[in-house]
Amino acid sequence: MASLEIHGVKKRFGAQEVLKGIDISVDTGEFLVLVGPSGCGKSTLLNMIAGVDTISEGEIRVAGARVNELHPSERDIAMVFQSYALYPNMTVEQNIGFSMEMHKVPKAERLAAVREVAKILQIEDLLKRRPSQLSGGQRQRVAMGRALVRKPKIFLFDEPLSNLDAHLRVDMRTEIKKLHQRLYATIVYVTHDQIEAMTLATRIAIMRKGELLQLGTPAQIYNRPANTFVAAFMGSPRMSLIPARLVPQGEGLALEIQRGDRPKVSIPLPPQPPAVQAFAGREVIAGLRAEAISNGSRPAGNGNGAQRRAVVDGQVVVLEPTGPDTLVVLNVGGHELTARLEPDLDLRPGDRAEFKLDLTNLVLFDPSTEKLIA
Amino acid sequence: MAKTWETPQMVQRTGFRSSRVVVYGLLVFFAAVYLLPLLVMLLTSFKPLPEIYAGNMVALPRQWTVEPWLNAWTKACVGLNCNGIKGYFWNSTKMTVPAVVISTGMGLLNGYVLTKWRFRGANVLFGLILFGCFIPFQIVLIPMATFLGRMGIASSTTGLVFVHVVYGLCFTTLYARNYYMAFPDELVKAAMIDGARFFSIFRRVLLPNSGPIIIVTVIWQFTNIWNDFLFGASFSTGESAPMTVALNNVVMTSTGEREYNVHMAAAMIAALPTLMVYVFGGRYFVRGLMAGSVKG
Numbered sequence: 001m002a003s004l005e006i007h008g009v010k011k012r013f014g015a016q017e018v019l020k021g022i023d024i025s026v027d028t029g030e031f032l033v034l035v036g037p038s039g040c041g042k043s044t045l046l047n048m049i050a051g052v053d054t055i056s057e058g059e060i061r062v063a064g065a066r067v068n069e070l071h072p073s074e075r076d077i078a079m080v081f082q083s084y085a086l087y088p089n090m091t092v093e094q095n096i097g098f099s100m101e102m103h104k105v106p107k108a109e110r111l112a113a114v115r116e117v118a119k120i121l122q123i124e125d126l127l128k129r130r131p132s133q134l135s136g137g138q139r140q141r142v143a144m145g146r147a148l149v150r151k152p153k154i155f156l157f158d159e160p161l162s163n164l165d166a167h168l169r170v171d172m173r174t175e176i177k178k179l180h181q182r183l184y185a186t187i188v189y190v191t192h193d194q195i196e197a198m199t200l201a202t203r204i205a206i207m208r209k210g211e212l213l214q215l216g217t218p219a220q221i222y223n224r225p226a227n228t229f230v231a232a233f234m235g236s237p238r239m240s241l242i243p244a245r246l247v248p249q250g251e252g253l254a255l256e257i258q259r260g261d262r263p264k265v266s267i268p269l270p271p272q273p274p275a276v277q278a279f280a281g282r283e284v285i286a287g288l289r290a291e292a293i294s295n296g297s298r299p300a301g302n303g304n305g306a307q308r309r310a311v312v313d314g315q316v317v318v319l320e321p322t323g324p325d326t327l328v329v330l331n332v333g334g335h336e337l338t339a340r341l342e343p344d345l346d347l348r349p350g351d352r353a354e355f356k357l358d359l360t361n362l363v364l365f366d367p368s369t370e371k372l373i374a
Numbered sequence: 375m376a377k378t379w380e381t382p383q384m385v386q387r388t389g390f391r392s393s394r395v396v397v398y399g400l401l402v403f404f405a406a407v408y409l410l411p412l413l414v415m416l417l418t419s420f421k422p423l424p425e426i427y428a429g430n431m432v433a434l435p436r437q438w439t440v441e442p443w444l445n446a447w448t449k450a451c452v453g454l455n456c457n458g459i460k461g462y463f464w465n466s467t468k469m470t471v472p473a474v475v476i477s478t479g480m481g482l483l484n485g486y487v488l489t490k491w492r493f494r495g496a497n498v499l500f501g502l503i504l505f506g507c508f509i510p511f512q513i514v515l516i517p518m519a520t521f522l523g524r525m526g527i528a529s530s531t532t533g534l535v536f537v538h539v540v541y542g543l544c545f546t547t548l549y550a551r552n553y554y555m556a557f558p559d560e561l562v563k564a565a566m567i568d569g570a571r572f573f574s575i576f577r578r579v580l581l582p583n584s585g586p587i588i589i590v591t592v593i594w595q596f597t598n599i600w601n602d603f604l605f606g607a608s609f610s611t612g613e614s615a616p617m618t619v620a621l622n623n624v625v626m627t628s629t630g631e632r633e634y635n636v637h638m639a640a641a642m643i644a645a646l647p648t649l650m651v652y653v654f655g656g657r658y659f660v661r662g663l664m665a666g667s668v669k670g
Contacts, residue, residue: 047563050563050567051566051567052563052566052567071566071571072563072566072567073566073567073568073569073570077567078567079563079564079567081560081563081564082560083558083560085558085560085561085563085564087561087564087565087578087579088583089579089582089583098565098570098578099567099568099569102568102569102570103569146564146568
């Protein structure tokens with residue numbers, strides 16, 4: 001069942017259109033992450049769902065009912081803010097119970113509900129404190145408690161982790177995911193951090209300049225990015241995007257990579273769909289993830305058909321050890337590719353070697369539109 | 375960590391004698407200059423009249439007496455009426471307290487609307503309100519007199535409260551608006567989602583966190599309204615005059631020798647309330663009441 005429907009939603013500030021028609025439908029129990037660079041309109045969209053920003057055009061429905069005209073408190077949603085937005089003059093208990101107080105819930109019932117939520121979040125011993133006496137992580141929990149206690153149809157999170165330090169952020173990320181699995185709640189979560197998006201989401205919506213670029217599962221977004229922006233934005237290290245030429249070779253196609261005085265590198269491709277075949281003889285942008293490149297000792301990716309592999313000659317430019325892997329920047333035909341290789345390599349900058357490419361998840365983009373050729 | 379503290383102190387220690395002596399010398403000198411009139415007033419108010427006419431202004435009283443203070447309060451002549459200034463003190467209180475409360479309350483509400491319920495033209499409206507801060511009192515005297523007359527509140531405490539509220543609004547709105555500009559919008563949004571409406575957001579979320587700005591506004595308004603002379607002299611008559619006007623009349627009433635000690639005592643009494651507001655308000659003023667609402 002669709003829990004949240006966003007139909008052709010636009011937002012204008014004067015003449016400026018900050019959201020240019022967004023369509024998203026979220027099922028019950030889904031964890032939708034809105035991700036994009038700052039200024040892409042993701043927070044505005046969240047505010048519009050919450051009802052604290054007006055909708056210029058289009059319609060938002062919660063559980064099938066139009067909410068455009070409803071006051072935020074009547075939309076059956078709860079929101080966790082980036083700054084936590086805890087009322088500084090109230091204790092934790094009063095903060096969590098405030099919405100019920102506003103809805104005139106009897107005190108005994110209110111206190112019981114606050115206790116229950118505090119137990120889930122393990123903040124029972126903090127109930128009498130004020131926000132100023134709490135640490136960042138504790139404030140975060142209280143902010144979540146304030147949302148949980150309302151038992152809303154949809155939870156809205158507005159960059160809830162970006163004020164925490166790196167260590168705590170990872171812990172809280174896991175907590176939020178646990179909470180989602182436990183409550184099976186519908187969540188809309190805004191972040192600019194692509195790792196948060198990948199780890200938390202059941203579906204990701206990537207936005208840029210008020211437009212929805214792609215909506216899909218983390219795997220779809222990661223493996224089949226809709227355009228070069230999505231390809232470069234999602235994933236760390238970034239996907240290598242190389243200008244290349246698609247040429248016919250024997251029965252199939254091959255990619256030719258060449259720039260400057262480097263010798264031309266030719267990569268025979270596995271059988272391609274008709275859309276790609278139509279590009280034969282034209283320029284394309286080839287995208288390849290770092291883990292699709294391996295050196296001699298480790299098999300690349302999970303493709304097992306020999307025809308999905310290719311071998312190229314590359315020169316090592318830079319080695320970046322991260323601990324579990326070493327990121328290696330290679331020069332192939334004058335262009336740079338990043339490879340994720342094993343930690344203890346006997347490669348040095350300047351070395352030439354053969355590298356295996358797993359072409360299962362190779363993506364090709366049209367250079368004029370920057371869109372995926374599919 | 376102790377090491378890092380040593381360096382600045384070491385730097386300061388060089389040339390300690392000469393610069394410190396100059397700094398403290400100047401501070402003491404100017405403190406004395408500012409305190410001297412107050413000292414003379416206080417000493418004079420505790421001296422019997424012959425002693426004042428006989429001698430040194432800054433000398434301690436040879437015979438301490440509270441008579442002048444009692445006389446000022448109950449017996450001093452204001453014009454032809456010799457019942458002391460107590461009635462006028464009460465007039466000022468009746469005028470100042472409602473005027474401060476109303477103008478502060480309305481200013482806070484204005485600031486709340488101008489920052490958290492922004493509407494088209496909010497900035498223009500604020501600019502116009504701000505403009506009111508620069509209108510000199512003298513310009514509005516005659517129109518205001520006409521207006522008060524037509525409203526039927528001329529020469530009354532109600533009329534004075536009205537005048538001070540209107541004049542004070544520009545300043546209280548300015549203070550509150552600037553304070554609420556820095557007040558996190560997210561708290562208002564959170565309260566909206568929690569089900570609070572216009573007035574409950576104001577009362578439950580903004581007001582409890584407005585301590586510092588309420589203190590500032592109250593100090594400013596109280597001082598201005600209590601000390602105002604021009605409006606008091608223009609829009610009140612005889613028995614309804616505020617303290618400042620009465621004080622002027624006490625000093626100007628000339629029958630026989632001038633009772634400087636009584637005048638000084640009356641002036642001190644007139645100044646006491648504003649002094650008290652500073653003493654009690656200043657403490658709360660420095661407290662950061664916003665701590666913990668957002669990160670930082």
